[in-house]
Amino acid sequence: MAIGGYLTGARCITARVANRFSRIARVARGDAFHGADVAGLLRTAIRCDDPVMFLEHKHLYRQPYNRSEYPGPDFTIPFGKARMVKEGEEVSIITYGAFVHRAEVATAQLEREGISAEILDLRSLSPYDWKRLRRVCERRIA
Helix, strand or coil: CEECCCCCCCCHHHHHHHHHHHCCCCCEEEECCCHHHHHHHHHHHHHCCCCEEEEEEHHHHHCHHHCCCCCCCCCCCCCCCCEEEECCCCEEEEECCCHHHHHHHHHHHHHHCCCCEEEEECCEEECCCHHHHHHHHHHHHC
């Protein structure tokens, strides 16, 4: 399902529907940022016996920064497995989908100001990668 506004289209309607579905037990929700993630999560969705809502932000369709090499026909990514996009020491940005690129832009600005930031891409919102989230949050609290 395409979500988000880009050139035309309603911004909030599909996002609200998607959020409602992600709260239903046993409905997985994937939201990929770059091509390899799309391939891996979509293959997982196709092979999954449970219902899956796979979302793609329309803005990403025409962007060169989210392209990646073809990972091969058997490449999959399990739902609930986040990806550390960038390591950092002072600030953590936890995001997903089209906002990963915005986080990359923000961390570049922070680095110019001498602040080290990390980016965690959730990749799926149902289920979450609770272990990874906890590790990231505990480092900031400690």
